[in-house]
Amino acid sequence: MNQPNKQLRHPLDDLLRTDRIPHIWCPGCGIGTAFSACLTAMKKSGIDLEKTVMISGIGCSGRGAGYVNLDSYHTTHGRAIPFATGMKLANPELNVVVFSGDGDLFAIGGNHFIHAARRNVDLTVVCVNNFNYGMTGGQVAATTPFMARTTTTPAGNPDAPFNLPLLAYASGASYIARWTILHARDLMESIQEAILNRGFSFVEVLSPCPVNYGRRNKEKAMDSMRIYQERTLIRNDARPWELDIDFDKGVILGKFIETERPTCTDRYDTVCRPKELLEEMKGSKP
Amino acid sequence: MEFWRVPFDSEEIQISTGVVYVMEDRCKGCGYCIEFCPRHVLEFSTRFNAKGYHPPAVRKPDECVNCHFCEIICPEFAIYSIEAPIDQPLPVPKEREAA
Amino acid sequence: MRPAVLTGEYFMTGDVACAEGALAAGCRFFGGYPITPATEIAEHISGRLPEVGGTFIQMEDEIAAIASVIGASCAGVKSMTATSGPGFSLMMENLGLAICTETPCVLVNVQRAGPSTGLPTQGAQGDMMQARWGSHGHYEIIALAPSSPQEIFYQTIDAFNLSETYRVPVLIMTDEMIGHLSERVVIPDAKTIQTVSRPSPKGRKDRFNPYEAGPNGVAPMAAAGEGYHIHVTGLTHDQRGYPVMTVEAQEWMMNQLVGKIRRNLDDIIRTEAYRLEDADIVIVSYGVSARTSLAAVDEARDQGIRAGLLRLITVWPFPESQIRELAKRVKGFLTVELNLGQMHLEVERCAAGRAPAFLVGHPGGTIIPPDDVIQALKEHF
Numbered sequence A: 001m002n003q004p005n006k007q008l009r010h011p012l013d014d015l016l017r018t019d020r021i022p023h024i025w026c027p028g029c030g031i032g033t034a035f036s037a038c039l040t041a042m043k044k045s046g047i048d049l050e051k052t053v054m055i056s057g058i059g060c061s062g063r064g065a066g067y068v069n070l071d072s073y074h075t076t077h078g079r080a081i082p083f084a085t086g087m088k089l090a091n092p093e094l095n096v097v098v099f100s101g102d103g104d105l106f107a108i109g110g111n112h113f114i115h116a117a118r119r120n121v122d123l124t125v126v127c128v129n130n131f132n133y134g135m136t137g138g139q140v141a142a143t144t145p146f147m148a149r150t151t152t153t154p155a156g157n158p159d160a161p162f163n164l165p166l167l168a169y170a171s172g173a174s175y176i177a178r179w180t181i182l183h184a185r186d187l188m189e190s191i192q193e194a195i196l197n198r199g200f201s202f203v204e205v206l207s208p209c210p211v212n213y214g215r216r217n218k219e220k221a222m223d224s225m226r227i228y229q230e231r232t233l234i235r236n237d238a239r240p241w242e243l244d245i246d247f248d249k250g251v252i253l254g255k256f257i258e259t260e261r262p263t264c265t266d267r268y269d270t271v272c273r274p275k276e277l278l279e280e281m282k283g284s285k286p
Numbered sequence B: 001m002e003f004w005r006v007p008f009d010s011e012e013i014q015i016s017t018g019v020v021y022v023m024e025d026r027c028k029g030c031g032y033c034i035e036f037c038p039r040h041v042l043e044f045s046t047r048f049n050a051k052g053y054h055p056p057a058v059r060k061p062d063e064c065v066n067c068h069f070c071e072i073i074c075p076e077f078a079i080y081s082i083e084a085p086i087d088q089p090l091p092v093p094k095e096r097e098a099a
Numbered sequence C: 001m002r003p004a005v006l007t008g009e010y011f012m013t014g015d016v017a018c019a020e021g022a023l024a025a026g027c028r029f030f031g032g033y034p035i036t037p038a039t040e041i042a043e044h045i046s047g048r049l050p051e052v053g054g055t056f057i058q059m060e061d062e063i064a065a066i067a068s069v070i071g072a073s074c075a076g077v078k079s080m081t082a083t084s085g086p087g088f089s090l091m092m093e094n095l096g097l098a099i100c101t102e103t104p105c106v107l108v109n110v111q112r113a114g115p116s117t118g119l120p121t122q123g124a125q126g127d128m129m130q131a132r133w134g135s136h137g138h139y140e141i142i143a144l145a146p147s148s149p150q151e152i153f154y155q156t157i158d159a160f161n162l163s164e165t166y167r168v169p170v171l172i173m174t175d176e177m178i179g180h181l182s183e184r185v186v187i188p189d190a191k192t193i194q195t196v197s198r199p200s201p202k203g204r205k206d207r208f209n210p211y212e213a214g215p216n217g218v219a220p221m222a223a224a225g226e227g228y229h230i231h232v233t234g235l236t237h238d239q240r241g242y243p244v245m246t247v248e249a250q251e252w253m254m255n256q257l258v259g260k261i262r263r264n265l266d267d268i269i270r271t272e273a274y275r276l277e278d279a280d281i282v283i284v285s286y287g288v289s290a291r292t293s294l295a296a297v298d299e300a301r302d303q304g305i306r307a308g309l310l311r312l313i314t315v316w317p318f319p320e321s322q323i324r325e326l327a328k329r330v331k332g333f334l335t336v337e338l339n340l341g342q343m344h345l346e347v348e349r350c351a352a353g354r355a356p357a358f359l360v361g362h363p364g365g366t367i368i369p370p371d372d373v374i375q376a377l378k379e380h381f
Helices: A030-046 A061-067 A079-091 A102-106 A110-119 A164-171 A181-196 A210-216 A221-230 A264-272 A275-284 B033-034 B069-073 C016-025 C041-050 C063-074 C085-100 C130-131 C147-164 C175-182 C247-260 C287-302 C321-327 C343-351 C370-380
Strands: A052-056 A069-072 A095-101 A122-127 A175-181 A201-206 A230-232 A251-257 B017-023 B042-045 B056-058 B079-082 C006-012 C030-032 C055-058 C080-085 C105-113 C119-123 C143-144 C169-175 C184-187 C231-233 C270-276 C281-286 C308-313 C314-316 C331-338 C356-360
Touching: A030 A061, A030 A095, A030 A122, A030 B069, A052 A061, A052 A079, A052 C331, A061 A095, A061 A221, A061 C231, A061 C370, A079 A102, A079 A110, A079 A122, A079 A264, A079 C030, A079 C055, A095 A102, A102 A110, A102 A122, A102 A164, A110 A122, A110 A164, A110 C063, A110 C287, A122 A181, A122 A221, A164 A175, A164 A251, A164 C041, A175 A181, A181 A201, A181 A221, A181 A230, A181 A251, A181 B069, A210 A221, A210 C370, A221 A230, A221 B033, A221 C016, A221 C281, A221 C314, A230 C119, A251 C287, A264 C055, B017 B056, B033 B042, B033 B069, B033 C085, B042 C281, B069 B079, C006 C016, C016 C041, C016 C080, C016 C147, C016 C169, C016 C184, C030 C041, C030 C063, C041 C055, C041 C119, C063 C080, C063 C085, C063 C105, C085 C105, C085 C130, C085 C169, C085 C247, C105 C175, C119 C175, C130 C143, C130 C169, C143 C147, C147 C169, C147 C184, C169 C175, C169 C287, C175 C287, C281 C287, C281 C343, C287 C308, C287 C331, C314 C331, C321 C343, C331 C343, C331 C370, C343 C356
Parallel strands: A052 A069, A052 A095, A069 C231, A095 A122, A122 A201, A175 A201, A230 A251, C030 C055, C030 C080, C080 C105, C105 C169, C143 C169, C281 C308, C281 C331, C331 C356
Antiparallel strands: A175 A251, B017 B079, B042 B056, C006 C184, C105 C119, C143 C314, C270 C308
16 A cells, blocks of 8 residues: 655655654654644745745754754754844844744743744744653653653642743734644644734644653553543633643633734834835835 | 544535555654544554554555545654545555565 | 944944944844943944844843844844843853854953953953853854954954854954943945955755855855755754764864864954064053053053063954964063953963963953053063
8 A cells, every 4th residue: 555755755845854854753742743734834824935934942843943944943942032033123024933842932932932922023933832841851841730740840740830822912922822733734724824924923732742741641642632632622712811721621722812913023114214214125125 | 533523514525535645664653643534544554664663554545535634643744645536546556565 | 314334533432333333344133132331332223223224123131132143144134242241141052053053243242340240330351261162062263352442343344254254253352441432433435344245155056055165164155035945053963054963973063163263364363563573572462451551562661671562353263373483582471451361371371381471460340550561571571
């Protein structure tokens, strides 16, 4: 039934650095699915891919940028968003997608996230949330559920996790959604909307980490998927403060916020630039 | 596990058919494509790929409705399906000799 | 709307002259964060950049500031930031990213006395070794040290040109005294200012290797959105820019990063000699301390001491061969700097015992008076 690889061509191969596939992600890890959804969304959105950039930080999800056959930047830990901010402001014609993980974007990079959302920098941020630091072997993260075991919380996590959509909402993000990798089609559509939405757009993707998070919490990859199926509820009208992650109570998925407000670049142009220069700049564009 | 509900108009819909292709050496054997195929088209093969995983094999080729869910749930870019023309089904690729 | 090059004669501070120099060099992005005594650079350029088509953004911290600068540079725009000690420390990790990814950018450090919060409003030259070795791993870097507002104007242009030529971050290691000193600054006609831009790729886009070096050891640089589909990473990478976790790749990459500077020292190193031809004592100094030293040389000569000044314009790479040559013929060296011995260590290393090296150092907060230098000359020689 199956043919040798050389005769086959996956529909996303044109967007992949196929000479780097297979990627480094573990069997059952959901990053590849989230990444696949992201690539499909980029393709389907109809944006000019030659003007599209993927930027990642550090960590398992941070390796994303290394696999896309577009201009791609693998930056330092936590700094994908400020790097992307500089790039977008320097050349507003670029479509900038940040693909990174929960530890990178919300612990070490948390400050950058809230400020980019506040400024409404026209970025699309896809956060793969696997509830722990995978690359370093499974330590507690800002997203680890209460009492979950990790290598640095052997007795269970005593702290509460972030509610990421609420954080994004409070900071001013203009598009906010949450899916799991099991909801791959909704996820892809959401990322597509996020890309097309002008302004700071945020998509959280819940994803299994069977090798680190799963192993210490007696959750095989398929168990995580079962949890995503049985203990999630799609409610697009949910309020951001109802979105705490507690699988015992059920986790709400959906597209929660979709608004438009002036972007960072819009406001900079109208507030800071001399009017005659603005007209000149508009005139020079085709 | 059953993930999909049966649509109300399922009787009226003309169902397309698809052919599944597996890029075996990309597979890491997570089994998502097998588990989540709504028509249970796939199963684990007994073969090992270059990395030592059992890639999926197509058990019931006629059952595939070309929904692409295996393609989008696969974290490895290792499986995809192509729509078979209704009148003239795509030639099913010859089964690879068991390793 | 004022032009990018404000041709004319001014009375301006070093910080403002630095900002004007950046604009004249073609800088069109500044990512900053306020810190005394570098704030005036950001304040000045925040009003100027939008009128010349550039962008200023005040980021949420210094880490974000330099990250945004590197991102903007990768988009093809000449970019800079300015900070002081504590912010300089925060920028160290991403300075390494710019080095590893060979991204041109300019980082100004208006030095104040440390360690820690130190004396925020009072100058020092205590970050010279941090400039050289502050980021992790081994690398080469270019650092300049201006001695006047006029010089900081030209050095900022030079810093951009060096940065673009060698695809390396260039540091301007100035100090609070120069940053806040108001002096006459002449900004020349725009046509007389030479600016350099990074080498751009030629040939087929699908065959472009982003780290394949040209004849001078520097690879052409494609900007994001130009269609080259480049991958840029802070991981050890090969010519394609792909991460490769091997000893061989590390050796190849380090050879490229270090080699492009080491093989072009003659083009990079800038020093200024004052009354050095017949000198038998060499004062080595830079930045504000070079002004002290200049006065001391004249005073010493009046008193019959044959002193001369070697002023470091580029502090890094250090002019090793110049010190070695001088060590063969002079009685000794005296390094004058606002720290307790940093560049002094380099002078001592390169003199290698052929001539003794002494230090006139000060922990910072004030300038070193010329009398201290005269006294040291008399004491040691």
